[in-house]
Amino acid sequence: MRPKITLKKIAKEFEVSISTVSKALKDSNEISKDLREKIQAFAKLYNYKPNSLAVRLQNQQxxxxxxxxxxxxxxxxxxxxxxxxxxxxxxxxxxxxxxxxxxxxxxxxxxxxxxxxxxxxxxxxxxxxxxxxxxxxxxxxxxxxxxxxxxxxxxxxxxxxxxxxxDDVSGAMNATSHLIETGCKKIALVTTPNEITVGALRKKGYVKALQSHGLEVDTNLMVEVNEKQSIQEQIEELFDRNVPDGIFAVNEVYAVTAMNVAREKGYKIPEDISVIGFTDGPISQLALPPLTTVVQHxxxxxxxxxxxxxxxxxxxxxxxxxxxxxxxxxxxxxxxxxx
Amino acid sequence: MRPKITLKKIAKEFEVSISTVSKALKDSNEISKDLREKIQAFAKLYNYKPNSLAVRLQNQQxxxxxxxxxxxxxxxxxxxxxxxxxxxxxxxxxxxxxxxxxxxxxxxxxxxxxxxxxxxxxxxxxxxxxxxxxxxxxxxxxxxxxxxxxxxxxxxxxxxxxxxxxDDVSGAMNATSHLIETGCKKIALVTTPNEITVGALRKKGYVKALQSHGLEVDTNLMVEVNEKQSIQEQIEELFDRNVPDGIFAVNEVYAVTAMNVAREKGYKIPEDISVIGFTDGPISQLALPPLTTVVQHxxxxxxxxxxxxxxxxxxxxxxxxxxxxxxxxxxxxxxxxxx
DNA sequence: ACAGGTTACGAAAACGTTATAGTTTTAATA
DNA sequence: TATTAAAACTATAACGTTTTCGTAACCTGT
The missing domain is CATH 3.40.50.2300 (Response regulator)
Structure with missing residues (x-):
């Protein structure tokens, strides 16, 4: 890399001190207009830029x-x-x-x-x-x-x-409530293991919604996805246990995977099973049918x-x-x- | 923020020079073992870390x-x-x-x-x-x-x-060839405007594949997507002009959108229309059916x-x-x- | 006891900049 | 012509390091 031009080099060029150059480049009127302009022109020509490390060290930020x-x-x-x-x-x-x-x-x-x-x-x-x-x-x-x-x-x-x-809890609650209000009675939850805080919070919202609508909370309808294994298989197991008529998933991938599993098993969406995901990304938008989601901004x-x-x-x-x-x-x- | 501890402060603490501290922390045996250890312990206690700006300025990197x-x-x-x-x-x-x-x-x-x-x-x-x-x-x-x-x-x-x-050209060529070899005769291209170089290159590969298989290059089968307008509508127009039996799209979004349009118009994938995309992301993996794609690593x-x-x-x-x-x-x- | 070497440390320059506090030069005033 | 003020520029310290060189103080052997 070509060596960078510094105040020192400019100073030498004009046979003035470094401070003079510094001030000239800051357009300080402590320096005569004549010299100022010459120095500025020179700096521009050689594409001088203050070394950011030095500036930062000096300014302590x-x-x-x-x-x-x-x-x-x-x-x-x-x-x-x-x-x-x-x-x-x-x-x-x-x-x-x-x-x-x-x-x-x-x-x-x-x-x-x-x-x-x-x-x-x-x-x-x-x-x-x-x-x-x-x-x-x-x-x-x-x-x-x-x-x-x-x-x-x-x-x-x-x-x-x-x-x-x-507001993960409210988001999940609204989503679940929406499923209930559109006629779902057996709503599954596809979530992460509980140590992922956002997963835990969304589960809380899901449970709250069920309870406030007087629906039973059924652990058989819950999947805590272990990402080390196949997501699809874990959701298939849910279907084997208990076929839901609504699914709330805590992210896009789980939601679309659930949708695909449902489809493969011959269920129609949303007629047979409704699905809601979390996060409004391209996966949700491009899914068929497009996915209803909780958008987190x-x-x-x-x-x-x-x-x-x-x-x-x-x-x-x-x-x-x-x-x-x-x-x-x-x-x-x-x-x-x-x- | 709490003021950071520096060599200077440590030096003052031990009433030695900055150089001594610097060397002690570098475990130089120019410094007596006794002092070295004391300084190191002190530095550790106060969680001393060399200021990276100063080091970078010094080292010129x-x-x-x-x-x-x-x-x-x-x-x-x-x-x-x-x-x-x-x-x-x-x-x-x-x-x-x-x-x-x-x-x-x-x-x-x-x-x-x-x-x-x-x-x-x-x-x-x-x-x-x-x-x-x-x-x-x-x-x-x-x-x-x-x-x-x-x-x-x-x-x-x-x-x-x-x-x-x-190798955009080869990638596109292989994809298009694969469509041809699996029986497609009217292959559409969904690409970007020509000034996007990768789009242009992929189009080149598409054309090359057609030509080397003796198929006609039909501009009616090409869509240059203007992203300022609806992608879906632009692909629908393609179908209105000329229904393809294969589609090569230069990215995931175009590919899945094309697939969705085809589906909505009642075509089966891949029986009626085959689709290949570019870039192997979650959109392709989660699409239904999962999308055949050119994976660019x-x-x-x-x-x-x-x-x-x-x-x-x-x-x-x-x-x-x-x-x-x-x-x-x-x-x-x-x-x-x-x- | 003294040259010679070793040990243990310090001084100072350097990296490139900014800012404060001088100092010199020039011009204006009495 | 001496005084003073303004204009134009310089010196220096500082930011926090690293590194080279220098120099005390101590020890060793003769």
């Missing part, structure tokens, strides 16, 4: 924020990242992204790395393995140092930091998280941690019956 | 690479990023991601920003708008400065930089791009730009007839 997400090949998380990116860019920050790949160790490493002064703050969502392990010391260390941190979606309620989540979530973080970073006084709860809405398409 | 992609909510691009992340992390680098959102201006800004010393090198894929505008001066500036640059997927053949692409592409970049960054001599062409393979599922 990086204008970079770190993002730790479990996965990026994932509609919801990538939408969140897009939201984060939008806000941070508008406000003059850049984004450094690390993936935990749902691994505890990698998450710890990422967090460790980010605290060496390379970022001004962090936005994170907890990996599945960490949730299973229930070990949050790496986050707690951050908070002890008052490191600006915003958690989103997969959070830990105990942390005293900014949080942005969606990932883009908004990312934007909100970024706003919270930058506000915290830029504020002088310390502000109370906030918790923003985003409500979901039900996007009704063709996989459920009309009222 | 950031150990960060920049990535500029058109979009992140996109299976292929996110797979590439995952590949990049894997390699860079293994080799001790971090990734800074910027999105161009398919916009020329944002792409230029991103590139500009990255050349202020914040990254050691760049991996990029060109935005659609840039391809339309055909203005590549921002990339050319980089190359003039010998800035380490690797382009992937959406590249410009004229640049003398490392490139990683897939995004993860591998990301890994290769990262390897090329880091090799270039770390090598002393300048190395010749390389062009890696990844071959695709056809994943045969249920949307095409068996031979």
């Amino acid at each position: 990086t204008k970079v924020i770190g993002v730790v997400v479990p996965d990026i090949v994932h509609h919801f998380f990538s939408m969140v990242i897009r939201g984060i990116e939008e806000v941070t860019n508008q406000r003059g920050y850049n984004v450094m992204i690390c993936l935990s790949n749902e691994s505890f160790d990698k998450e710890v490493m990422n967090i460790e790395m980010f605290t060496n002064g390379s970022v001004d703050g962090l936005i994170a969502s907890i990996s599945k393995e960490t949730q299973k392990k229930n070990d949050y010391s790496h986050f707690k260390n951050l908070l002890e140092d008052d490191f600006p941190l915003v958690m989103f979606d997969r959070i830990n309620e105990d942390f005293s930091c900014d949080k942005v989540i969606i 990932g883009f908004t979530m990312g934007k909100q998280a970024a706003e919270l973080l930058l506000d915290r970073i830029e504020s002088k006084e310390d502000i109370q941690p906030q918790k923003i709860v985003l409500s979901t809405n039900l996007k009704i398409r063709k996989s459920t019956k009309s009222v | 950031t150990k960060v690479i920049g990535v500029v992609v058109p979009d992140i909510v996109h299976h292929f691009f996110s797979m590439v990023i995952r590949g990049i992340e894997e390699v860079t992390n293994q080799r001790g680098y971090n990734v800074m991601i910027c999105l161009s959102n398919e916009s020329f201006d944002k792409e230029v800004m991103n590139i500009e920003m990255f050349t202020n010393g914040s990254v050691d090198g760049l991996i990029a894929s060109i935005s659609k708008e840039t391809q339309k505008k055909n203005d590549y001066s921002h990339f050319k500036n980089l190359l003039e400065d010998d800035f380490p640059l690797v382009m992937f997927d959406r590249i410009n053949e004229d640049f003398s930089c490392d490139k990683v692409i897939i 995004g993860f591998t592409m990301g890994k290769q791009a990262a390897e090329l970049l880091l090799d270039r960054i770390e090598s002393k001599e300048d190395i010749q730009p390389q062009k890696i062409v990844l071959s695709t393979n056809l994943k045969i599922r249920k949307s095409t007839k068996s031979v």
Whole structure:
């Protein structure tokens, strides 16, 4: 790479001091107009840009924020990242992204790395393995140092930091209620193992809806998907046990897989079985029939998280941690019956 | 945020010089074992980490690479990023991601920003708008400065930089040939406007396959999708003009949309119409029937791009730009007839 | 007791910038 | 012509490291 041009080199060229060049480039009128313009022209010609490392070291801020997400090949998380990116860019920050790949160790490493002064703050969502392990010391260390941190979606309620989540319970409740109100009586739940907090919350909403409508809660109608095995087979087992007339799944993939299983077994959707998913991505939109889903506004979530973080970073006084709860809405398409 | 502990503070604590502390923490035996251990213990206790900005400024390398992609909510691009992340992390680098959102201006800004010393090198894929505008001066500036640059997927053949692409022509040719060999005679193409290079290349492969099998090339069977309008309607128009018995689409979304349109018009897949898509994402896998696709190995592409970049960054001599062409393979599922 | 070597540490420059506090030069005033 | 103020520029410290070189103090053997 061609060596970069620096203040020093420009200074030598004009036989003036570095400070003069610095000021000239800042268009300070401490420097004569004549010299100023010459220096500026020269700098432009050689495409001078202040070395960002030096500037950051000097200003004691990086204008970079770190993002730790479990996965990026994932509609919801990538939408969140897009939201984060939008806000941070508008406000003059850049984004450094690390993936935990749902691994505890990698998450710890990422967090460790980010605290060496390379970022001004962090936005994170907890990996599945960490949730299973229930070990949050790496986050707690951050908070002890008052490191600006915003958690989103997969959070830990105990942390005293900014949080942005969606109202999983209500979302699931609305979805389940909608199934009930359109005539379903035997509603299955396809969810994650209970240690995934959002799965647990959505299950809670599902149960609540059943109870408030006076329906029986039947564990035979529930599947906790083990992702290490075939999703399809696990759903087929549900059908073998007990054929539902409605299915609420906690994500797109489970929902569409359930729909496909139902179809293969000869059931019509939504006539025989209604299906509702969670997260409104292309999978839901392109499914046949298009899937009714709980839309969780990932883009908004990312934007909100970024706003919270930058506000915290830029504020002088310390502000109370906030918790923003985003409500979901039900996007009704063709996989459920009309009222 | 709690002020970070520095060498200076540790030095003051022990009433020794900064150099001593620095060496002690590096376990240099220039420092007496006794003092060394005391300093190390102290540093550990206070969770000392070298300020990465200072280290980077000193070493004149950031150990960060920049990535500029058109979009992140996109299976292929996110797979590439995952590949990049894997390699860079293994080799001790971090990734800074910027999105161009398919916009020329944002792409230029991103590139500009990255050349202020914040990254050691760049991996990029060109935005659609840039391809339309055909203005590549921002990339050319980089190359003039010998800035380490690797382009992937959406590249410009004229640049003398490392490139990683897939063999779009062959991929499309194989897909089309497969349609022909399984009995299709009237094969439609659903592609992008011609200025999107990968679209153009895939069209080329489609045409080549037709010709080599002695089939007529019929523009009536081609759709260049304008994404500003409804994809579905544009494909419906194709059916109104001329009903195909095979469809080759240049991406997942077009393929599944085509399949849905065909289904709604009462055609059976694959009995009446076979469909092949491009990119093997969840949309293809979860479609009903599961979609036969050209798999473009995004993860591998990301890994290769990262390897090329880091090799270039770390090598002393300048190395010749390389062009890696990844071959695709056809994943045969249920949307095409068996031979 | 003293050259010679070893051990243990410190000083200072360097990375590229910014900002504060001078200092010199020029011009204006009495 | 001496005084003063304004204009134009410089020196320096600072951000937090790393690294090369230098130098005390101590020990060893003769």
